[in-house]
Amino acid sequence: MANKKKENPESFPWLGRKLLWVDKPGSPLKLVWILAIVCILLGLADFTYNKYGHFSFENVPAFYGIFGFIAFSCVIFGAKALRFLIKRPENFYSPNVVDAEEYPPEELEKVSHDDA
C-alpha cells in the first residue's frame, strides 16, 4: 500500500505502547522459552509434595502436563480433520444469512484511535 499513512506508535494509549514489546523481533521466542522453563519447573514440582489424586494415575509425575499437551494436540488435529469435512463458503446458506452480510454501520461507532 503505497499511500498508507506512516504510523506513530506514540499516539497509542500508554498500555498499548508498553505491550508493543511482544512484537519486537525475538520476543515471541523469548516468551516460548520462558513458558517452557515454567512447564519444566511445574513438572519437577510434582516431586516436592505428596499428591492425593482420586485416581492412582494422577500420582504419576507431570501427569496433568503430559495430558494437557496431548489433549491440546488432539484438539488441533481433530479440528483440522473436521474442517476438511465441513468447511463451506460464507455464502453457503445465502440468501438471508448474517455470515455473508455486513453489520449495519449505523449501529456501530467505527472510530480510529487518532480521530478527534
Added chain:
Amino acid sequence: MMMPDQFPPAFVFFVGAIALLLAPQGHARSALTLIIPIIAASILWNMEPGIYDRVEFLGITLELTRVDKLSTVFGLIFCLAAFLGNLFAWHVKDTIQQVAALLYAGSAIGAVFAGDLVTLFIYWEGTAIASVFLIWARRTEGAYHTGLRYLIIQIGSGVILLAGIVLLYRETGSLAFEKMTLGTLATWLIFLAFGIKCAFPLLHNWLQDSYPAATVTGTVILSAFTTKLAVYALARGFPGTELLIYIGAVMTVFPVFFAEIENDLRRVLAYSLNNQLGFMVVGVGIGTEMSLNGTASHAFAHILYKALLFMSVGAVLFRTGTSKASELGGLYRTMPLTTVFCLVGAASISAFPLFSGFVTKSLVLDATAENHYLIVWFMLVFASAGVLSHSGIKIPFFTFFAHDSGKRPKEAPTHMLLAMGATAFLCIFIGVFPEPLYSILPYDVEYHPYTTSHVVGQLQLLLFALLAFCFLMRTGIHPPEIRAINLDSDWIYRRLLPSWISAISVAINAIWSKNLGFWTRKVDALIVRLHKSHGPEGRIAQVWPTGSMVLWIAVLLGATLLVNFV
C-alpha cells in the same frame, strides 16, 4: 386481583419496562435500565425461603414465587447479568432492545422463582418471545431469518413443555415443579423441552446460529439467561438423572472441535458456551450436594466470564465492524484495556488459579472423580484443555495479537470499559475469594480449591497445553483463520429437510400431473366418441329423420289408447 405477599422480582422488570417507555430517551432511560436490576436484586436478597404469591387461575393454583437457595443464587446472578449487560448497552437508544432486555431478564427470573410448572411454562415462553427481538433488532434480512429459526425452536421447546405438563397433570394431578424421574412420556417431554433450551447435543445449533446474529449488546444479554435457565430447570427437575452425566460429558467435548475452526468469534464463544454448559449438566447428573453446588457456582461464574468475553468481542465489533478472526489481529495497540479484560475472561473460562472458573469447575470435576466416573472425568479434563484452545487462546490471541490486521480502532467507549472492568473484577474476586460465592450455594459443603495438588495440576494442564499451542503455531500446523463457515446440525433443517421436502413435492406434483393427465385424456376420448356417434354428424343422428319421430309418436299414442280403454 392478586395481592402479592412478596412482590415478585420478575414484576420489577415488567413494571420497569413500562416505566422505561414513559422515560425520555437518553441517559435517564439508560440509568433506569440499571436501577431496575438493582431493585430486583435487593428484593430477592431480602426474601425468606418459602412459597409466596399463590394465585387462582382457571381452577388451578399458581405459585409465582418459590424462594430457596437454588432459586436465589440463579435469581441473583440473573440480576447481576442484567445490570452489567445494560451498563454495556448504555449507548443503545433503541427502545425495542431496551424493553426486550428487561422483559427477557424478568421472564428468566420469573421462571427461576416459579413454584409450579404452569408458571414455569408462561415465563419459559416469555424468555423466547422477548429474546428474539434482540436478534431482530439488528434489522437485516439475515437477522430476520435467523430470528425466525430461533423463535420456532424456542417456542417449540415451550410447546413440548406444555404437552409434558398436561400429561403429568393427568397422571399425578399435581403441577408442582419438583424433582421428577424419567420414565413416563410426560417426564420425557419435559426433559426434552429443558434439553432443547440447554442445547443438548444435536439440539444445540439454535445457539450457534442465533447468538452471532444478534446486536452487539444483544448477544451479551442473550448469553446469560436462556441456557442457564435450562440448567436451573434441570437442577430443579432432574437432579441425579444419570443420563445427564453422559449428555453433559458429550456437550463438553464436541463443541471444542467446532470452536477451533470457527471464524466468527461470537460463534466461537457460542460453542464455548455450549461446552461450559456441559460441565453444569454433568453436575446435575451426578446429583450430589457437592456436584449441584458445582453446577450452581459454575453457572454463576460462567455467566460473568462469558458475558465478559462477549463484551470484549462486542466492543471490537462495535469499533471495527467485524468479529471475524480472519479480519482481526494486533488490536492490543489501540484497545489495550479491552485486551486486558478479554484476557481476564479468557483466564477465567480456562480456569487458571486465582480466576473464577478455577474455584467453580473443580467442584464438578472433583464430584465426578469422587463418584468414580473415570471416562467422564477424562472427557471433562480433555475438554478443559480444549476450552483453553478456543476461549483461552484463540479469542484473545487472534483478536488482539497474532498477525497485524492494520486496524487501529479507538479504545471501547467508557461505559463498555466500565462494564468490562466491573465484570473482570468480579471474575478475579470470585477466583481469589470464593467463600462469599460458596456461602450462597444451595448446600453447605466445605470445599478448598487451593490445594498444592490442585493448583499445580491445573497449571500443568493449562501451561503444557499452551506450550503445545506455541509448538503447533511455530511449526505451522495450527489451522489458520479463514473466511468460511462450518456445517453443523442446523444443516439438517436448513438444507437437508428443505431439499427432501422439495424432492417429495416434485414427486407428488409429477404423480398428480400424470394422474390428472390420464383421466383428462380418458374423459376427452369419451367426449370425442360420443360426439362422433351422437353429434350432429354422428351415425345415430343420421338415422333420426322427422318421419320416424312422427311414426313413433303415433305408436306411443296408440299404446296409450290401448292401455286406457282395453
